[in-house]
Structure formats: C-alpha cells, structure tokens
Amino acid sequence: xxxxxxxxxxxxxxxxxxxxxxxxxxxxxxxxxxxxxxxxxxxxxxxxxxxxxxxxxxxxxxxxxxxxxxxxxxxxxxxxxxxxxxxxxxxxxxxxxxxxxxxxxxxxxxxxxxxxxxxxxxxxxxxxxxxxxxxxxxxxxxxxxxxxxxxxxxxxxxxxxxxxxxxxxxxxxxxxxxxxxxxxxxxxxxxxxxxxxxxxxxxxxxxxxxxxxxxxxxxxxxxxxxxxxxxxxxxxxxxxxxxxxxxxxxxxxxxxxxxxxxxxxxxxxxxxxxxxx
Amino acid sequence: xxxxxxxxxxxxxxxxxxxxxxxxxxxxxxxxxxxxxxxxxxxxxxxxxxxxxxxxxxxxxxxxxxxxxxxxxxxxxxxxxxxxxxxxxxxxxxxxxxxxxxxxxxxxxxxxxxxxxxxxxxxxxxxxxxxxxxxxxxxxxxxxxxxxxxxxxxxxxxxxxxxxxxxxxxxxxxxxxxxxxxxxxxxxxxxxxxxxxxxxxxxxxxxxxxxxxxxxxxxxxxxxxxxxxxxxxxxxxxxxxxxxxxxxxxxxxxxxxxxxxxxxxx
Numbered sequence: 090x091x092x093x094x095x096x097x098x099x100x101x102x103x104x105x106x107x108x109x110x111x112x113x114x115x116x117x118x119x120x121x122x123x124x125x126x127x128x129x130x131x132x133x134x135x136x137x138x139x140x141x142x143x144x145x146x147x148x149x150x151x152x153x154x155x156x157x158x159x160x161x162x163x164x165x166x167x168x169x170x171x172x173x174x175x176x177x178x179x180x181x182x183x184x185x186x187x188x189x190x191x192x193x194x195x196x197x198x199x200x201x202x203x204x205x206x207x208x209x210x211x212x213x214x215x216x217x218x219x220x221x222x223x224x225x226x227x228x229x230x231x232x233x234x235x236x237x238x239x240x241x242x243x244x245x246x247x248x249x250x251x252x253x254x255x256x257x258x259x260x261x262x263x264x265x266x267x268x269x270x271x272x273x274x275x276x277x278x279x280x281x282x283x284x285x286x287x288x289x290x291x292x293x294x295x296x297x298x299x300x301x302x303x304x305x306x307x308x309x310x311x312x313x314x315x316x317x318x319x320x321x322x323x324x325x326x327x328x329x330x331x332x333x334x335x336x337x338x339x340x341x342x343x344x345x346x347x348x349x350x351x352x353x354x355x356x357x358x359x360x361x362x363x364x365x366x
Numbered sequence: 367x368x369x370x371x372x373x374x375x376x377x378x379x380x381x382x383x384x385x386x387x388x389x390x391x392x393x394x395x396x397x398x399x400x401x402x403x404x405x406x407x408x409x410x411x412x413x414x415x416x417x418x419x420x421x422x423x424x425x426x427x428x429x430x431x432x433x434x435x436x437x438x439x440x441x442x443x444x445x446x447x448x449x450x451x452x453x454x455x456x457x458x459x460x461x462x463x464x465x466x467x468x469x470x471x472x473x474x475x476x477x478x479x480x481x482x483x484x485x486x487x488x489x490x491x492x493x494x495x496x497x498x499x500x501x502x503x504x505x506x507x508x509x510x511x512x513x514x515x516x517x518x519x520x521x522x523x524x525x526x527x528x529x530x531x532x533x534x535x536x537x538x539x540x541x542x543x544x545x546x547x548x549x550x551x552x553x554x555x556x557x558x559x560x561x562x563x564x565x566x567x568x569x570x571x572x573x574x575x576x577x578x579x580x581x582x583x584x585x586x587x588x589x590x591x592x593x594x595x596x597x598x599x600x601x602x603x604x605x606x607x608x609x610x611x612x613x614x615x616x617x618x619x620x621x622x623x624x625x626x627x628x629x630x631x632x
Contacts, residue, residue, distance in 0.1 A: 144474055166368035168474045169379055176467050177387070195369060
C-alpha cells in the first residue's frame with residue numbers, strides 16, 4: 090500500500106495561501122471607491138469584453154482580480170443568488186452583505202476542501218443613500234470578509250495602491266476627481282524602476298453604481314464619456330456627470346412595485362438629461 | 367449549485383435548484399379549476415411608427431363578480447419591451463415576474479440583451495410550461511410587444527407577438543388584442559388602424575378600442591371616471607419603455623368618453 094507523506098495542516102494552508110497570493114499579485118489591479126454620486130469601479134483591463142467589473146443587482150456591483158475563469162464563475166453565482174432572492178422576496182431584500190457572506194462560504198469551502206484554492210480577490214459593493222452608507226466588502230481566496238472604509242484596491246501591488254488611495258481619496262469627491270484619484274493610484278506602481286506611469290483610457294474598465302438612480306444603478310463608462318472624464322478639467326468632468334448628482338431622482342412608489350421591471354426607462358432620468366454614461 | 371457552469375437562462379437554473387418556483391411544475395389535483403381565481407381581461411397592442419403601444423383595462427373578474435377594479439395587466443418586460451397578461455391573474459403575475467427576471471438575468475450573465483425574437487421564444491416556452499394547468503382551466507395568455515433594436519427600418523421596429531396555451535409565438539401585423547373583450551377591441555382596431563400611425567395616435571386608438579371592448583364585454587372595465595381609474599397605457603420606443611402618467615391617461619380617457627357622448631359608436 091502506498092504511504093502518503095505526512096504534511097501538517099498548517100503547512101498545507103500555508104502552501105495554498107502562498108499559491109493564491111502569488112497568483113493574485115501577478116495580475117493587474119482594480120480599485121473601488123465611494124464618491125458623492127455613487128460607487129466607482131476602475132480596473133486595469135486590456136480586454137473590452139472580458140470584464141473584471143460587473144453588475145450583480147439593482148444597487149450591487151462586483152469587481153474582481155485574479156484568474157478570469159474563477160472569478161467569472163463567482164460572478165455568475167452572484168447574479169443567480171441575487172436574482173433568486175429578488176424573485177422569492179422583493180428587489181429591496183437583496184443586499185450586498187448577504188452576497189458577501191455567500192461568497193465567503195464558497196471561497197472558504199474551496200480553500201479548505203479542494204487541492205487548489207481560487208486565485209481571486211473580489212469586491213462586493215453596495216451603493217447606499219449617502220457615501221457613508223455605501224458598503225464595500227472584500228472577499229479573499231481563503232473565505233475571509235472585510236468591510237472596507239469607502240475605498241479599496243485589489244490585485245497586483247495592492248498595498249502600494251491602497252497607500253496612494255488613502256492619502257488622496259475623500260468620500261465627498263465628484264466623479265471626475267474620483268476617477269482621477271483612482272487612475273493615479275493604479276498608475277503609481279509598475280512604471281520603469283518602480284516609478285509612476287500613465288494608463289491609457291483603452292486599458293481601463295470604468296463603471297459606476299449611480300446613487301441617484303432608481304432600479305438598476307450600474308452603468309459602464311466607455312468611449313467619449315470616459316475620455317472626457319480622464320483628460321477633462323473640472324468642467325469636462327461635470328459635463329460627463331450631468332446635473333444628476335445635484336438633483337437626485339426621488340425613488341417613487343412606482344419603482345418599488347414588485348411587477349415593475351428594474352430596467353424600465355421610467356426609472357431613469359427624463360430624456361434630454363445628458364447622462365454621459 | 368450556484369457555481370455550476372450551467373446556463374444563462376434563469377428558468378433553466380430554477381428548474382434545477384427550485385423547481386417549485388416554476389408555475390408549470392406544480393402538481394394539481396384533477397378536475398376543472400377555472401372558477402377558482404380572478405381572471406384578467408382585455409389587452410390591446412398597436413405597432414406605431416417608431417414604437418409600440420400596449421394598453422389594458424383595469425378589471426379582474428371572478429364569474430359574475432368584479433374581483434378587482436384597478437388591477438395592472440400591462441408591464442415592462444425589460445427596457446425595450448412590454449408584456450400584457452390575460453387569464454388567471456395569479457399565475458399571470460407570477461409568469462410575468464419570472465419573465466422579467468429571465469430577461470434581466472440573461473442580460474447580466476451574458477452582458478448583452480436577447481434579441482426581440484429570442485425574448486418572444488423564451489416567453490412561448492414559459493407559457494407552454496403551464497399547459498397542464500391551462501387544460502384544467504388556469505390558462506394564462508400573454509401579449510408581447512417591443513422594439514427590435516436590430517431592425518433595418520426604425521419606423522417598423524415595433525413588433526407584436528401573440529401566444530396560445532401551447533406556446534407560440536405568432537407575430538402579428540399592425541395590432542392585436544387578447545382576453546375576453548379582444549373580439550370587440552380587434553373589430554374596432556380593424557376599422558380604425560392605419561399603417562404608419564404616430565405613437566400618440568396609437569395611444570388614443572388603444573384607449574378607444576378598450577372602450578369598445580368594455581362596451582360589449584362585461585368582463586372588461588371601461589374608464590372609471592368616478593373613481594379615477596383609467597386604462598394602463600405603455601409605450602416602447604428606442605428611448606425605452608414608458609408608462610403614461612395618470613394625468614395623461616385621464617385626459618385621453620375623458621376625451622374618448624366625451625366623444626362617445628356625441629356618438630356612442632365612436
């Protein structure tokens with residue numbers, strides 16, 4: 090009979106952690122921050138179709154770093170859980186916390202039971218009524234969850250990026266300023282000899298959860314709107330943001346009827362209000 | 367079960383993890399159950415230039431009783447399409463909610479919206495799933511209309527699909543109606559419908575057709591001026607779906623009623 094060599098549980102966990110950590114640190118980074126008008130996701134991503142940032146539900150977004158097949162699997166699971174709960178109960182009963190807990194269970198089980206842990210780190214972000222009420226949950230490869238204070242960075246040299254974010258980010262920023270801070274933080278590492286670098290717009294994936302919207306709040310910012318945000322002065326930024334942050338739409342009764350589709354244009358701003366997103 | 371590679375279809379996912387949430391999967395005791403639950407009645411849909419209009423009366427009946435005066439039977443299916451339901455109200459509402467989630471779920475998982483034909487086919491298979499219950503009297507028939515974003519001629523982008531209890535879809539030209547008053551509504555539309563109607567004209571025409579249905583069908587409710595209950599009217603255009611406000615529908619309904627004071631036949 091073949092004898093297995095003894096390895097202590099401690100050793101096994103350490104090896105798995107190391108594998109996961111190395112895998113995550115190899116990839117490009119993502120940043121999630123709160124700003125006045127909502128929650129902003131910025132990810133460095135060469136592909137325009139293989140997303141690192143996605144919509145989960147009305148007020149919940151998802152950002153991930155690491156292996157694509159693994160976090161894509163988790164993203165689909167999240168959409169399924171959210172849609173199932175939303176149908177069984179009500180759209181308002183789908184929360185970021187419940188989702189983060191489910192992810193923690195899934196990731197924790199994979200970490201301890203499977204031979205290879207998932208090499209991913211994910212962020213579940215839920216936009217609230219004010220920046221203080223936003224919640225950002227960080228779920229790591231071993232199943233631990235942390236509640237982040239309005240900003241977080243994942244993947245690559247996440248610690249260095251977090252440092253830059255911490256010194257520059259404030260929750261009362263405009264969208265244009267928040268994008269600038271996020272891109273600056275992402276570009277603060279990885280240049281020649283550890284210097285800062287500039288990241289072109291076509292290498293960025295940018296999306297927001299728009300606080301002022303009713304129903305589905307997730308919007309991608311691409312093309313001209315993104316370019317305007319990146320090169321624009323304050324004026325360009327506010328044009329892209331529209332006047333919406335100043336005049337939030339009041340959530341109406343209509344929006345909460347169980348039979349109202351969250352994608353309905355009635356829940357959006359009136360035509361003519363140039364959203365830029 | 368959530369992390370299986372699986373499918374982009376929410377109903378296919380439900381059939382694996384929670385089959386009891388699919389209306390067609392419930393075992394029913396034998397016998398007819400037609401008089402068990404309220405029935406939703408007339409819905410009309412009209413294809414206009416650059417959009418579609420769908421309107422429904424507000425009455426639900428149970429035998430000779432009015433079960434509800436202000437039921438809402440026309441809803442947005444997603445950002446560019448509308449669905450109206452006739453038949454057993456409870457199952458209809460459930461199917462419609464499921465259909466809304468189905469479309470949104472696909473869009474989120476795949477990152478792209480289904481084509482209009484894809485949506486109609488999906489709805490057909492969901493209706494077919496309810497065939498057993500339909501044969502026992504708990505039938506639900508939807509009417510589906512929307513904007514085909516891939517249409518070559520934007521003026522003809524509005525399309526209407528009808529269904530029967532065995533599925534469908536059947537694409538309709540110009541206009542269609544379902545429910546107990548549909549015979550009268552369709553007769554009215556047949557005489558008044560012209561191709562290339564504007565969306566506003568189609569809205570008026572839809573309210574007129576519902577008035578004609580209510581005129582001759584007891585299960586269809588006309589505009590209720592005393593309680594201020596008016597038909598639900600929705601439009602779908604390239605800008606998205608829109609439900610006319612109560613003020614807008616009341617203005618149209620009042621002018622239709624005023625017209626009928628002069629000429630009851632319209």
